[in-house]
Amino acid sequence: MAGALGRMGRAVSKAVEQEAGLALAAGFGRSGLTGEGLMSQEAALAAADVVIDFTSAQASADLAAACAARGGPALVIGSTGFDDAQLAAIAEAAKTVAIVRAGNFSLGVNMLMGLVEQAARRLGPDAYDIEIFEAHHRRKADAPSGTALMLGEAAARGRGVDLATVARRTRDGITGPRPAGEIGFAVMRGGGLIGEHSVTFAADDEVLTLSHSARDRGLFARGAVVAARWVAARPPGEYDMRDVLGLSD
Secondary structure (H helix, E strand, O other): OEOOOOHHHHHHHHHHHOOOOOOOOOOEOOOOOOOOOOOOHHHHHHHOOEEEEOOOHHHHHHHHHHHHHOOOOEEEEOOOOOOHHHHHHHHHHOOOOEEEEOOOOOHHHHHHHHHHHHHHHHOOOOOOEEEEEEEEOOOOOOOOOHHHHHHHHHHHHHHOOOHHHHEEOOOOOOOOOOOOOOEEEEEEEOOOOOOEEEEEEEOOOOEEEEEEEOOOOHHHHHHHHHHHHHHOOOOOEEEOHHHHOOOOO
8 A cells, every 4th residue: 555644545454454355465655754564665566466556646657667667566546636747657657567547436436427428428519518516625736636637538528529628727807708618627625525526517498417425535445445456467558447347438
């Protein structure tokens, strides 16, 4: 377990301990961090079949490269906020080791993405505007959330467009009329919110909203454990939760 002393690290470690047939081989943290049974990263990688990682974008990219350099173990990445260089590093590592990378490990969220893609395919941009809202705790560092971006990608796939060409991340001042086909994002940060996401399809005469609310971090931990069990036997490649759940085309 990477980031073993963090909130998600502790939640995943607990989920592993409750899962029959799995054992927590090792935990490690950032360089120089000691205590509570932590190993060095090198020793932990040698002891494990799969590493589960909810740390930071750069730490995850570096970890993927380290796993690839030694030919394993497989990797489950739940970090978000990656830039293009970090994504490229993970993609390169996935040529050597199996990696599941997902912005959200919830079964419900991954089902939501499928529903959003279907709705976007059928509710065209001339009549329906798409807005994505997400809310998280005050400590979350990146925005929009990885899950919100995944939902945006699902909506864009449904409409056969590139999200980067239609996304509106912010609105401020005199913005003018909304362009047809735009996919908007809105973000809230506050308190201890675990994760709220909704996708609204707004027409002149009706509004459809699809939403998901996370109530306990345990649901993400359980999903990550499912992904770890699945990826352990996979060939090198970069996978996501749709692959794990059998929802990919």
